[in-house]
Each structure stands twice: as structure tokens, then as C-alpha cells.
Amino acid sequence: MLAQQVANGLVVGSVYALFALGFTLVFGVHHVLNLAHGSVCMWGAFIGLIAVAPDSVFATGPATPFLPLPVAFLLAMLGGGVLGVLLDLLAFRPLRKRHATEFAALVSSIGASLILISLAQQLSQTRILRFPFGTFPLQFFRFAGLRISSLQIFIFGCVAVLFAGLLFYLYRTSFGRQVRAVAVNERAATLLGVNPSAVYLQIFFISGALAGAAGVLIGLAFNSVNFLMGEPYLMRAFVVVVLGGLGSVTGAVVAGLLLGLIQVLTVVYVSSGLSDAIIFSILFLMLLVRPTGLFAGLRRDVRVVRG
Amino acid sequence: MATLRTESLSKRFGGVEAVRGLTLAVEPGQITGLIGPNGAGKTTMVNLITGMLKASGGRILFGTSDITALSPSAVARLGIARTFQNIRLLKEASVLENIVVGFHCQEQTGLLANLLGLPAARRERRRFTAAARELTVRFAMEALADRPAGTLSYGHQRRIEMMRALAMRPSLLLLDEPVAGMNDVEANELGAIFRSLADDGMAVLLIEHNMRFVTALCDTLYVVSSGQMIASGPPGIVMRDPTVIAAYLGDDADA
Amino acid sequence: MTGWLLAYLPLLASAILDCGFAFSQYVVLRAGVFSVATAGFASLGAYAGALLTMRLGLPPALSLIGSLVVGAAAGALLSIPLARLRGVFQAIATLAFVQIVLSVSLFVEPVTGGALGLNGIPQAVQLWHLVIFLLVLLYLLHALGGSSIGRAFDAARQDETVAVALGISVVRYHALAFTLSGGIAGFTGGLYAFNRYSLVPDQFGFAMLVASLAAVVLGGRISVLGPVVGTAVLALLPELARGFAEQRYLLHGALLMLVIIFLPDGIVDTAKFRWRGAVRGNAAH
Numbered sequence: 001m002l003a004q005q006v007a008n009g010l011v012v013g014s015v016y017a018l019f020a021l022g023f024t025l026v027f028g029v030h031h032v033l034n035l036a037h038g039s040v041c042m043w044g045a046f047i048g049l050i051a052v053a054p055d056s057v058f059a060t061g062p063a064t065p066f067l068p069l070p071v072a073f074l075l076a077m078l079g080g081g082v083l084g085v086l087l088d089l090l091a092f093r094p095l096r097k098r099h100a101t102e103f104a105a106l107v108s109s110i111g112a113s114l115i116l117i118s119l120a121q122q123l124s125q126t127r128i129l130r131f132p133f134g135t136f137p138l139q140f141f142r143f144a145g146l147r148i149s150s151l152q153i154f155i156f157g158c159v160a161v162l163f164a165g166l167l168f169y170l171y172r173t174s175f176g177r178q179v180r181a182v183a184v185n186e187r188a189a190t191l192l193g194v195n196p197s198a199v200y201l202q203i204f205f206i207s208g209a210l211a212g213a214a215g216v217l218i219g220l221a222f223n224s225v226n227f228l229m230g231e232p233y234l235m236r237a238f239v240v241v242v243l244g245g246l247g248s249v250t251g252a253v254v255a256g257l258l259l260g261l262i263q264v265l266t267v268v269y270v271s272s273g274l275s276d277a278i279i280f281s282i283l284f285l286m287l288l289v290r291p292t293g294l295f296a297g298l299r300r301d302v303r304v305v306r307g
Numbered sequence: 308m309a310t311l312r313t314e315s316l317s318k319r320f321g322g323v324e325a326v327r328g329l330t331l332a333v334e335p336g337q338i339t340g341l342i343g344p345n346g347a348g349k350t351t352m353v354n355l356i357t358g359m360l361k362a363s364g365g366r367i368l369f370g371t372s373d374i375t376a377l378s379p380s381a382v383a384r385l386g387i388a389r390t391f392q393n394i395r396l397l398k399e400a401s402v403l404e405n406i407v408v409g410f411h412c413q414e415q416t417g418l419l420a421n422l423l424g425l426p427a428a429r430r431e432r433r434r435f436t437a438a439a440r441e442l443t444v445r446f447a448m449e450a451l452a453d454r455p456a457g458t459l460s461y462g463h464q465r466r467i468e469m470m471r472a473l474a475m476r477p478s479l480l481l482l483d484e485p486v487a488g489m490n491d492v493e494a495n496e497l498g499a500i501f502r503s504l505a506d507d508g509m510a511v512l513l514i515e516h517n518m519r520f521v522t523a524l525c526d527t528l529y530v531v532s533s534g535q536m537i538a539s540g541p542p543g544i545v546m547r548d549p550t551v552i553a554a555y556l557g558d559d560a561d562a
Numbered sequence: 563m564t565g566w567l568l569a570y571l572p573l574l575a576s577a578i579l580d581c582g583f584a585f586s587q588y589v590v591l592r593a594g595v596f597s598v599a600t601a602g603f604a605s606l607g608a609y610a611g612a613l614l615t616m617r618l619g620l621p622p623a624l625s626l627i628g629s630l631v632v633g634a635a636a637g638a639l640l641s642i643p644l645a646r647l648r649g650v651f652q653a654i655a656t657l658a659f660v661q662i663v664l665s666v667s668l669f670v671e672p673v674t675g676g677a678l679g680l681n682g683i684p685q686a687v688q689l690w691h692l693v694i695f696l697l698v699l700l701y702l703l704h705a706l707g708g709s710s711i712g713r714a715f716d717a718a719r720q721d722e723t724v725a726v727a728l729g730i731s732v733v734r735y736h737a738l739a740f741t742l743s744g745g746i747a748g749f750t751g752g753l754y755a756f757n758r759y760s761l762v763p764d765q766f767g768f769a770m771l772v773a774s775l776a777a778v779v780l781g782g783r784i785s786v787l788g789p790v791v792g793t794a795v796l797a798l799l800p801e802l803a804r805g806f807a808e809q810r811y812l813l814h815g816a817l818l819m820l821v822i823i824f825l826p827d828g829i830v831d832t833a834k835f836r837w838r839g840a841v842r843g844n845a846a847h
Contacts, residue, residue: 033650094823102650103596107779107822110772114815121811231768235661238654277665280658287655288643357727383729395724399835408717412729414710428709475728 004146005264011152013260014159015221019214019233020240020252021166022084022207028247029183029203032092032105037211037237038230039116040083044212045219045229046120048076053132057123069135073216080212084204087112093200120227129225136220155217162213163253166206170249179203183247236263239283245293255294308370310335310479310510311356311387316365318351325351326534329365333479335510338501340525340542342515344555348534349514350392353483356512357389358382369479384412388477390468392484398457402448405456405467406439409474435474442470446500462493469500479510486520498524522546530554571689575757577797578692582750583770584777584789585699586743591783592707593739594719596649599640599656600747600774602663605766607633607748609667609674612683612755622686626752633748634741641740645733660771667763679762680755687756695753699746704786706742715739716784776814780821782828791830 019041026034050057051072053065067075091108139150170176181189182199190196211230218233219225240259244251259279266275286293309332318326326348333339341349354360356367358379367375374382383389388409396405414431443452446466451459456467465485472480482501486494498520505511505526515521521528522542530538530545532554538545545551583600590597607629614625640659644652667674674680706712717725718732725732755761773796781792799813825832 033653091819098826100822100826104822104826106650106653107775108819110775111815111818111822114772114811114818116815118809118812118815122809235657238657242651242654271669273669274665277662277669280661280665283658284643284655284662287647287651287658291647291651359723359726378731378733379726380729380731383727389727391724391727395721397720408713408724409728411710411714411717414713471728 003144005268006261007146007148007152009261009264010257011156011221011260012264013257014156015214015217015256016233016236016240016259016263017253017256018159018162018210018217020237020244020256021163021249022210022214023234023237024241024244024247024249024252025166025203025210026207027241028249029179030092030105030200032102033109034087034092034207035106035109035234036087036091036113036116037109037207038234039113039120040080040087040208040230041211041215041218041233042120042225042227042230043083043116044076044080044215045225046123046215047079047212048072048216048219049129049131049225051075052135056129056132065132065135073213076212076216077209078212080215081205081209083116084206084208084211085201087208088200088204092204093197096200117227124225124227126227130223131220131225151220155221158213158217162210163249166210166249169206175202236279239279239286242283242286242291242293245295248293248295251293251295309333309368310370311512312368313352313356314366314368316352316355316367317363318348318355318360319363324534326355326531329531329534329536331529331536331539333510333512334527335478336505336508337526338505338511338513338524340513340515340521340528341531342518342521342528343531346533347531349531350483351534352531353389353481353514356382356481357387383475386476386478387481388472388475388479389481390465390472390483390485392487394461394464394468396456396464396467396471399455401453402443402456402459402467402470403436403439403452406442406470406474407435409471410435410438412475439470439474442473446470447496462489465489465497469497473504477509479512480504482511482513482515484515485513486515486517491519494520518546573797573801575689575692577793578696579750579754579757580773580777580797581696581790581793582699582753583747583774584781584793585703586747586750587774588778588783588786588789589703589746590739590743591778592712592719593715593735594722595644595736595739596652597644597656597740597743598653598771598775599637599659599740600743601766601768601770602656602660603633603636603744603747604751604754604770605663605667605763606636607751608755608761608766609680609751610748611752612680612761613673615684615686615756616680616682622684622756626749626756629752629755630745630749633751634745636748637740637742637744638737640744641737644740645736657771660767664763664767667766674763675761677763679760681760683755683759683761685757685759687753692753692757700786700790707786711735711738772814776818778828779818780828782831782834784827785830785834788828788830792828795829 019037023034023037026032026037046057051067052069087109091112092105095104095108136151136154141148141150170179178189178194178199179202181192181194182196186196214233215230218229236259240252240255243258244253244255262279262282263275266278270278311333313329313331316326316329317324329348329352331339331341341352343349351360355362358374358377358381362375365375366373369385369387372385374385377385397408440449440452443449446469448463448466451463456464459467469485486497489497494517501511501513501524513521513525525542528539528542528545529536530548530551537554538548538551583604586600586603587598610632611622611625611629614620614628615622620628640656644655647655668677670676714725714730714735717728717730718735722732777789777792777796779792780795781790782788795817796814799817800810821828827835
């Protein structure tokens, strides 16, 4: 029984990790908390749903399948990436230009997220939408006494692939090197010939794409797509990135998996009503004891503590 | 009695010992210089004395009180004022407004007085503004008193910092590279002001790179290198000390 | 004419309460503390007040004092762990606080009524109470702003290192800001409870957090009129833009972005600064 919960926890955790990856990436390079990340994720789910069954969104008739899931998935990632770029251009770049504070960036991202949520609310007319039955062929397997669904395997697999891809990008390509240079010291990187604007655009694209992927996976996993679906994940993302270390990609994954485990285990063994309180208390404690997290991030000197 | 004394002060950052066994004394009415090549530990000393850094060992005595463990604001309230290497002013506020912030420690009237709109609160505010204006006269900036601090020259901004520090009515004034980047004329003008402050009884600790300035102005010199004291005494003698000369040979400090 | 005015009275009551919450947010931001804990303090104060009357039978006036005390105490307590954090980490920590309060108030059903909340709170607070409250609060905050405390807040916000070097104990003033913020939010929360008839935990979540923050961002976090103007603008928006009734979030969001990008100090502070600059410019000539 415990093993089953652990397995479930790891799957839930992998989604948390995927969501947090984009979030921590932007923080690591740009040093801002992008509070619009949740709404980009939500739009990824919407785009995926529109691609798979447009009628379910635009009309209220029976959903006729349109595009296959893999294509929809890629479109969702693409759409998320584009939204990410738009966010950078409209919400963050103007602030960078005048050397604004972290506070300003946070507020700007809140504003952007409100706009995105509002648009989705109108599009969905505040309904809760679903991926049509059969979008993902659901099968159950018995493995070492555990009951695992094909969807769970798919989710875990997607996250693993995307994570590996991100690591490759960051540590094996010249683009990635530029990203890391900007993360450590933007001015020095500029002097070395790196174009920071290009780096920011890339980062926001990747962050948005990852969020979009997470959105589709969440929509499939919980069989629900609604205009506020990204917000709880955003809250969870805070816990993940503080636990894992702001800006640390590996940290986001490790902490995400850990959080998934904690979430599932507290719901099952303690109380579902208190799981939120427990998780955020962990966050609070972490901020007091070790705010820099378990891993050092892309950015090494985060100004966290006084003095 | 020395206004400030450190006894075997040391500070360790992880494995690195930035400052070791530093003992110095700053006497009232004198300008004491603390000099040394880059990275010698001068700014660490300032931060230790003002409480921004916690000492790893040793003591700091202000008069007869042990201030080693005090917080920076407590140290400031006792009467130790400092200026910063990089100017930290409120660019948009006027010169006067910047100086008046320095009077905070002396504010008697608080919330209650303001709540009841007591004349005492307004009177005090006027008193501080007048005192700030007097300072601008002393520093030859009376005409610029109402201009935004950010619009003035570097030399003027340094003076504003000085005035703000003096508003605290300190017994010890810590000057962290106050004439960096100034030409000789400006530097000497400021030096004359330091001299008059010392003559009025203040203890002044001057951290500087500019050798000529320091030798001409200071009554006592302490030379640090790699976190340790290598010489101390009157400038004439210290500057001829072979260890001091050797310490500076590898450095490109301006002579 | 009076008919038109009467129609807007509920709006006015609601706006005054929003203004109270905005002031709670304003106090911490003015002191340079990046806290968004207001919604959490408000929840604690609201429930405390309502429960004191409903369960212990205290008269609303006394319960309101209870709201104030609970809010202030929460603020004071929260300031202790938060003294070591800065910037976004303060924001995250206070956000976690709001979530914890929300979560716990949903959970302890026997006390708070859980998700269904509390119903049947006596409507002891009328509009004229609220008007007096706002005027008194305005006066208190104006006096605070002009006192040495206000100046210390300003110094701490503008440059902490300098403030400390000038003898201002930033830790203590931040703690004071938290306590004030908690007290104001708690008391306003109590007023909210006794004006509304019912309380639900979700009223004190992200929406309230954003609304209070938006009001201060819009209006300004230095001048005491900032939160007033900010709240007024937010309250009037749905009335002015009747056609966009559905797109309320969208308008809020766009407004937030536009203001933070082009008018970062907020409406009132930017206006004040421009006016002073003009006066000074004239004086210099």
C-alpha cells in the first residue's frame, strides 16, 4: 500500500517538477518570480484541448476529435513558449530597461496573469472543460504489486525527457552556456559578447513551453481544464523552488518529486484538509532555516538574508 | 583615554582570515589614518567597528564600553558615524533632506506628539532643519541646500554624506575613502574640514589610499597588510619603515 | 439624486473596507518590507471578532478590540522569523502565511465552520461607523507618516544600510510595521465581519491579496492618500467601464501592468513628486 502511494507521489511530483522547472529557470536567470507561470500552464492545457477537440471549447456540442494528442502536445508547448516570449516583451523587458526592482517585476507578472486568466475565463465561459474520453488510451498494468496506469507512465516519461532535454540545452550547448553566463553575472556576460535580450527570450520561451507541457499533462491526469487550474500549481511551485534552491534545475526536480511524495502521503496518512497547511509550513520553515534551498542554483549569491 | 580601541580584533570568513590580531587606538582631537594596499582588510575593519560584521575574536572598546557584540544601529546611536566608500544618498531628496535623516537619533518627539499635533514636534523639526542649514554653511554648500542631491557634483555629494554623518553628533567619525576620485584641491578642502573637526575634539579615523593626503593630514598612522598590522606611529616615521615600503612595492596605489 | 446615492452606499461600505486592507498593505511597503500578509491578518481578525461575539457573547465593540489585538499579535509574531529575510523571500514567506491561515480556517470546521464559514453574524457595523473609522485611520496614519517613525520607515525603505549606520534599528521598525499592518488588517477584518453577516475563508485568499496590493501600487506607498486613491480607482473601475463588466480581472491586470511600468511610484506619489519638482524648479529661478 505504501509503495503504491509512493508511486503515485512520484507521478504527482513529476508534474510539480515540470511546472517548477520553467519557474526556477526564469528566476535563475532573470531573478524574478514570474507569477504568470500558472496562467501560461493553464493556457497550454487550453491550447492542447482546442487542438484535440475544438468543439468542446468553442461550442457545446459533442466533441469531434481534431488533431491527435502528440500534435496537440507540441502545439501546447509551442503556444506556451510564445506566451512566455510575449510575457518577456510586454511585462518584463520594459522594467529591465529602467532597472526596476524585483517588486515591480512581481507586480507586473501578477497583472499579466490576471489578463491571461480573464481571457481564458471568457473563452471557457467559466465552464470546467475536459479532454474527450479516449484522448489518451488508458491501460492499467500490474507491476511488483503496484497498479500503474499508462497515463502515469506517460507523464513521468514526458517529464524525464523534458528534464533531460533541458539539462542538455543548459550544459552542452553554446546557448546554454550563454544562459548560465547571464545567470551568474549579466554585465560580465554582456562584456563577453553575449546578447542578454536573446538569452531572456530563449529562457522565457523554454519556460513557457515547459509550462504548456505541464498544462496538458495536468489536464489529462485530472480530467479537468479550467481557467484557474494553474494557480494551485503556482503555489506549489514556491515550495518546490525554495526547497530545491531558486534557480537550480536539478533542485526543482528533486524537490518536486519530494513534494509530490509529501503531498500524497499527507493526504493519505494525515488528512487531506491539512495537507496544504503542512506543505506551506514546510515552506515557511525552510525559509527560516535554509532559504537558499538544498542545491545551489544557476545564480550563486542570492540576497536572502540581512547583512 | 582613547575614544576607540580595538584589541586583537580578528575576522574569519570560512577559511580565510581577513583580519588578524588588529590592535589600534583612535584618540580624540586627532586624525588617525588606517592605510594599506588593496585587500589589506581596511573595509573589514570599518565594518567590524560599526557592527556590520561580527568579530571572530578580540574586543572593540568605545570609551570604557565593550561594543564588540552590538548591532550596527546600536553602535551608531552610541556616537560612531561613518561614511561609505560608494556614495549612498537619496538622489531625489534635497541636500537638506538628506542631512536631516542624520538627526534621527536625536529625535525626542515621537508618534504621540505627532498624533496630537503638538507644537513640540514641529519645533523640533524646524530645529533640525536649521541645524542642517548650519552644516551646509560650514561645508560651503549653503546655496545648494535645496537642490536634489542627485544633481550635484561628486565632490558635493561627498560633502553631503559628511554632513549627514556629522548630524549624528558623533564622538568618532569613520571616513571610508572620503577623497577617492577627487583632485588635490577638493581633497585639501575636505582635509581642512577634517582638521577643524578634530581640533574641536572629535576622534577621526580615516581610511584612505591617497598617500600624500594621508601623510599630510594624519597625526597617527596604522598600516595594515594582508589583515595584519605591520606598522604604526607618526606618518614621518611610518612612511620610511622598510616593511611598509615593501608592502606597497607590489601594489599600484598612487604615491 | 438621493436614490442614486443610496444605490451606491453598499459600494461605499465595501470600498472603505478595501481601503482599510489597503492601508495594512501600505504600512509594510512604506517601511520597505515586502509583505503580502494582509489577507491572512484580515482573516484572523475577522474570525476572531465574529467568534468572540457569536461563541462568547461579547458585544461587538469589545470583539472588535479582540480583532485588533489578534491581528497585531499575529503581525508581531510574524515579524520575528521574517526579520532575517529580504525581498522576494519575504513575499514568499508571507504568501505561505496567507495560505496556511486559509488552509487552517478551512480545516477547523467546528470553530470556523469550514468552507461554509460563519453565518448570522450580527450586523453591528453601519456605514457611518465605517466612515468614522476611515477618517480616524487616515488621521492616525498621516500623523504616523509625519513623525519620527514615518521618517524611519522612509529611511529603512530607501537604503537599509544607511539607515542602520544612522542609528535606525531597521529590525525594530520592520517589526513595528508588521504589527501595525496586522492590527489595521485585523481590525478592518472585524469590521468586515460585523458589516457582512457571513464569513467564508475564501474571501481572504489570493483575490484579497492582489486587491490590496493593487490599490497601493496604483495609488502609491509613501503618501497616506495613496491607498485611498488606489482603492477609489479600483472601486470605480467596474462602474466606469460598464461594458467590460465581465472583464474585470482583465482591466485590473492591464492597469497593474501599465502603472508599474509607466508610473511605478503610483498616482499620488508621482503627482506629488512632479509638483514638488516644479515648485523647486520655480524657487531656484
